[in-house]
Amino acid sequence: MVESTRSSTVSGEGASRPRPSQDDVQRGALDLSGLPPTYVLPARLSSEECRSVADGMRRYGAPIADDPLQARLFLSRVGTKQRAEFELRCRGLWTEAISQHEIVVVHGSDSTEEEEFEPPTKKRRLSYSPAKGPQTDVIVIEDSSPEPEARRDDPIEAPVVLEKQEARDGVKTHDTTHSTPEESNLAAESADDPVRVVKVEWFQNSLQARRLLPLEHFVLYTGHRAAPPPPPPPPSKPAPVAQSSDAAPTVRPLPKTVAQSPRQPPALEQGVLRDILERAHADAATTPARQGLPWLGSARGRPRPVGRIPRLLHRSTSEHDEEGEGEMLDMPEWVKERKILSCERRTPPDPPNGRFIEQLRKIKMARLLRCDEIGVRAYSTSIAAVAAFPRELASSREVLALPGCDHKIAALFHEWKTNDGRVREVDEIEADEALQAQRRFYDIWGVGATTAREFYHDRGWRDLDDVVEFGWHTLSRVQQIGLKFYDDFLEKIPRAEVESIAATVLAHARRVRGDDDGVECCIVGGYRRGKALCGDVDLILSHRDESKTLHLVRDVVVSLEREGRITHTLTLRLTNTKRGQRPLALGADGGAGHGFDTLDKALVVWRDVAGGVKVDGESEGEGEGEGEGEGEGDDTTTTTTTTTTATAAKVHRRVDIIVSPWSTVGCAITGWSGETTFQRDLRRYSRKVKFWKFDSSGVRDCATGHVVDLEGVGGPSRTWREAERKVFEGMGLTYLEPWERCTG
Numbered sequence: 001m002v003e004s005t006r007s008s009t010v011s012g013e014g015a016s017r018p019r020p021s022q023d024d025v026q027r028g029a030l031d032l033s034g035l036p037p038t039y040v041l042p043a044r045l046s047s048e049e050c051r052s053v054a055d056g057m058r059r060y061g062a063p064i065a066d067d068p069l070q071a072r073l074f075l076s077r078v079g080t081k082q083r084a085e086f087e088l089r090c091r092g093l094w095t096e097a098i099s100q101h102e103i104v105v106v107h108g109s110d111s112t113e114e115e116e117f118e119p120p121t122k123k124r125r126l127s128y129s130p131a132k133g134p135q136t137d138v139i140v141i142e143d144s145s146p147e148p149e150a151r152r153d154d155p156i157e158a159p160v161v162l163e164k165q166e167a168r169d170g171v172k173t174h175d176t177t178h179s180t181p182e183e184s185n186l187a188a189e190s191a192d193d194p195v196r197v198v199k200v201e202w203f204q205n206s207l208q209a210r211r212l213l214p215l216e217h218f219v220l221y222t223g224h225r226a227a228p229p230p231p232p233p234p235p236s237k238p239a240p241v242a243q244s245s246d247a248a249p250t251v252r253p254l255p256k257t258v259a260q261s262p263r264q265p266p267a268l269e270q271g272v273l274r275d276i277l278e279r280a281h282a283d284a285a286t287t288p289a290r291q292g293l294p295w296l297g298s299a300r301g302r303p304r305p306v307g308r309i310p311r312l313l314h315r316s317t318s319e320h321d322e323e324g325e326g327e328m329l330d331m332p333e334w335v336k337e338r339k340i341l342s343c344e345r346r347t348p349p350d351p352p353n354g355r356f357i358e359q360l361r362k363i364k365m366a367r368l369l370r371c372d373e374i375g376v377r378a379y380s381t382s383i384a385a386v387a388a389f390p391r392e393l394a395s396s397r398e399v400l401a402l403p404g405c406d407h408k409i410a411a412l413f414h415e416w417k418t419n420d421g422r423v424r425e426v427d428e429i430e431a432d433e434a435l436q437a438q439r440r441f442y443d444i445w446g447v448g449a450t451t452a453r454e455f456y457h458d459r460g461w462r463d464l465d466d467v468v469e470f471g472w473h474t475l476s477r478v479q480q481i482g483l484k485f486y487d488d489f490l491e492k493i494p495r496a497e498v499e500s501i502a503a504t505v506l507a508h509a510r511r512v513r514g515d516d517d518g519v520e521c522c523i524v525g526g527y528r529r530g531k532a533l534c535g536d537v538d539l540i541l542s543h544r545d546e547s548k549t550l551h552l553v554r555d556v557v558v559s560l561e562r563e564g565r566i567t568h569t570l571t572l573r574l575t576n577t578k579r580g581q582r583p584l585a586l587g588a589d590g591g592a593g594h595g596f597d598t599l600d601k602a603l604v605v606w607r608d609v610a611g612g613v614k615v616d617g618e619s620e621g622e623g624e625g626e627g628e629g630e631g632e633g634d635d636t637t638t639t640t641t642t643t644t645t646a647t648a649a650k651v652h653r654r655v656d657i658i659v660s661p662w663s664t665v666g667c668a669i670t671g672w673s674g675e676t677t678f679q680r681d682l683r684r685y686s687r688k689v690k691f692w693k694f695d696s697s698g699v700r701d702c703a704t705g706h707v708v709d710l711e712g713v714g715g716p717s718r719t720w721r722e723a724e725r726k727v728f729e730g731m732g733l734t735y736l737e738p739w740e741r742c743t744g
Contacts, residue, residue: 030212033061039071040064043078043087045200053200056207068093074197076220084197084221095195095223197221331401332390340403341681342384343674343733346740349530351387356416357744359423360386360409366429368449369438382409384677384743437462445482445489445654446570481568481605488652492533498523501606501655502539504565505556509541512555519543519552522665522720524672525656530739536654537606540668542720546661550577553600553659560604567652568605576600576697581661583698586705598697599658599668606655664698666711666723671696673724674741681743690731699730 038057042050053075058064065071068091078084081097088095202218334345351357360383367375381404386393393399396410416423429435434456440463441452455461459471467475467483475483482489506521513519522528525538541556543549554574560566575598579585584598660668671679671694686694692708693700699708710730717723728735 030060030206030210032057032212033063035062036072037063037065037070038073038075039068040200041068041074041076041078041087041197043076043083045077053203057203072193072195074195075200075203076197077200078197078220081221085223088195088197088223092228093195094226094228096226098194098222098224193225195223195225330391331398332388334388335401335403338403340381340385341685342388342678342741342743343682343685343736345388346736347384347388347678347743349739349742351389351742351744352392353386353389355421356393356413357383357386359412359416359421359426361744362426362429363412363423365439366432366435369435369442369452371449371453380677380680380743382406384681387742387744440464441467443490444479444486446476446478447482478570481570485605485652489536489654491651492535493537493653494533495527495531497608497653498527498534498537500608501537501653505539505560505655505657506541508559508563508565509552509556512559513543513548513552515543515548518545518548520720522669524658524669524738528673528738529675529742536656538656538658538672540658540660540665540672542660542662542665542668544662544716546581546663549581549600549659549661551600553602553657556657557602557604564609565606566604566655567607569602570605571601571603573599573601576659576661581663583664583700583707584693584695586693586700586702598695599660601656601658604655604657606653608650660696662716663709663711664696665720666717666725666727667694667698668696669720669724670727673738675743677743678741685733686731692731694731 040050040054040057045053054064057075068074068088074084074088076084076087078087085095085097196215197220198215199218199220202213202215205218206213332345339345360379364376364379364383367379382402385402385404386399386409389398389402393413396414399405399410399413400407412423412425438449438452438456441447441455441461442449444464444467447455455467455471461467461471464483464486472480502521502523506519509519509521510516520542522540522542523538524540525536526534527537541549541552543552551574554572557566557569557572561569577600658668658672670682674682683694686692686699687702691702693702699710700706701708708730711717711723711726713726713730717726725735
């Protein structure tokens with residue numbers, strides 16, 4: 001910034017001010033050369049914003065000061081008078097606030113400033129008798145109008161008291177009898193050199209309006225320069241006074257200035273004070289002492305009960321010596337670099353600390369059933385960090401070193417390690433009948449944590465029989481199907497059966513498109529992460545000709561229903577088809593999607609059959625109804641039901657069929673292969689590091705909204721494995737195999 005001094009910036013001293021160029025005047029119609037020396041306060045402004053404001057004002061001729069002590073006008077983004085005064089004090093500028101009635105009028109170049117006072121709203125004459133002191137006539141000016149930008153927590157300023165002669169002359173006088181020369185100069189400048197703190201929006205709005213807006217609507221604080229307060233005197237130790245416990249308390253005489261003050265009320269005489277202190281001393285002697293601390297006083301004076309006292313980490317001297325005070329050895333690089341996102345590290349499917357993770361998962365589930373979203377995210381992060389640690393944790397100190405693990409996790413680990421693998425909080429959760437009942441409700445497909453709490457607390461249901469007996473007709477169609485096949489959906493699916501289901505779906509997809517090998521299928525989810533048993537079947541269909549993937553999921557579902565493989569269609573979405581198979585736009589609502597994406601997909605109930613298949617339509621009272629389970633929206637079709645004449649019907653399975661165009665198949669496979677925490681962290685990394693929006697339908701730049709084609713680098717991908725690697729490389733991440741994304 002351009003250095004300025006007081007002699008070259010203060011109005012009226014013959015200094016030349018920088019003038020804006022003719023182009024700037026024509027373009028902006030602003031001339032800020034008449035402003036006093038100006039300084040931009042950096043509070044709540046980034047360095048770039050601060051520099052931009054200063055350069056912009058200098059561009060239009062404003063005198064920008066490098067030293068805040070030489071400035072008279074300050075631009076800031078603070079919101080209160082107290083903060084503005086504090087920012088000035090931090091830079092060595094002490095001020096005294098000016099009342100709202102004092103209006104400073106600057107007359108051009110003659111540098112004469114005079115203070116004009118509006119007619120006071122209220123005047124009253126105060127006089128004192130000669131016995132109490134000299135008579136003094138004062139005018140009390142009270143401001144009843146609200147102050148601009150005032151807040152409820154701002155202190156109320158006292159009324160400004162001015163003597164009559166000063167009010168008539170319009171000049172403030174200052175007593176400098178006992179002041180140093182420097183303090184006298186600052187006090188003398190107080191009336192001539194007011195300081196204003198103005199909101200930075202004044203300059204920005206003036207640029208938009210192409211004219212200089214009045215400062216009065218943007219002034220946050222106005223004050224006179226003042227001398228800094230003197231340093232406090234060193235404390236003096238009072239002489240000890242020997243006094244027995246039974247003697248009356250000694251009353252110190254009042255200071256002379258207080259005793260002789262004409263405003264001293266008669267209630268503060270020594271006799272009254274002595275009587276008050278004697279009664280207080282007597283009350284204290286008769287009040288019984290409080291035993292223990294059963295209650296703690298709150299800030300408002302109301303007692304509040306003491307909660308559960310947190311457990312402290314108990315560590316012996318030998319444990320402390322073994323751990324040492326130096327840097328811990330054999331810590332992974334991601335621990336040393338404090339990488340908290342699970343997409344930046346490898347997480348194996350069978351972690352060495354699996355038994356402790358199982359305890360954390362039970363606590364996390366309890367937080368979920370209690371609708372504690374913050375607790376769920378916190379435990380998910382901690383579980384992912386513990387699962388990624390390559391060896392068994394040896395101490396609570398190592399737990400604290402993991403990014404995402406705090407003292408709570410360290411205390412749980414210490415308790416688990418020293419208590420034979422048991423945690424008291426987990427024992428309480430397993431003994432809580434309410435949580436166990438809510439967990440049974442939560443396992444119904446289509447019932448979330450909020451609905452499970454409603455079943456238990458609002459409707460009074462305790463088991464599945466209560467739901468069937470008292471609330472069957474109040475359930476949505478999807479919830480009825482989830483309750484009907486409750487046991488089937490909880491039964492795990494072996495890998496061989498997953499492969500068989502995928503092969504059948506692929507055969508039907510190629511049949512409906514009349515293509516023997518054009519449609520490709522990739523099994524994702526837990527199967528791709530290497531699980532021996534899966535909860536459901538997730539598979540992605542794609543075709544290199546993107547016209548073949550339009551409405552593909554609908555055609556596949558219809559073909560499978562005709563053959564009797566699909567007994568119920570819970571959800572059918574054509575979201576991606578309706579938007580031209582383009583990535584989700586910025587700010588667009590993808591709906592309550594399932595699996596963090598907005599691709600075309602169908603969530604169905606599958607059953608393998610033996611023998612012939614005959615479609616009979618509806619039976620067992622199962623008519624069509626609107627699906628209302630997870631992942632539904634405007635594109636959700638009605639739930640359909642088919643029956644078969646096969647005698648050897650197998651267990652019903654949950655199958656998710658997803659369709660992705662080949663141009664974004666890598667994003668789809670990446671989004672559906674990792675566990676929930678990995679998917680969440682991948683989106684957080686994309687937003688924080690790249691400023692991109694990642695979705696299984698593609699990637700967009702958050703700054704421009706344009707599509708980021710990660711998979712088109714070097715030409716179209718030959719295989720879906722290559723497409724997935726391009727996604728990792730484009731994001732600047734090390735490629736992780738699917739079985740290295742098991743975040744727990």
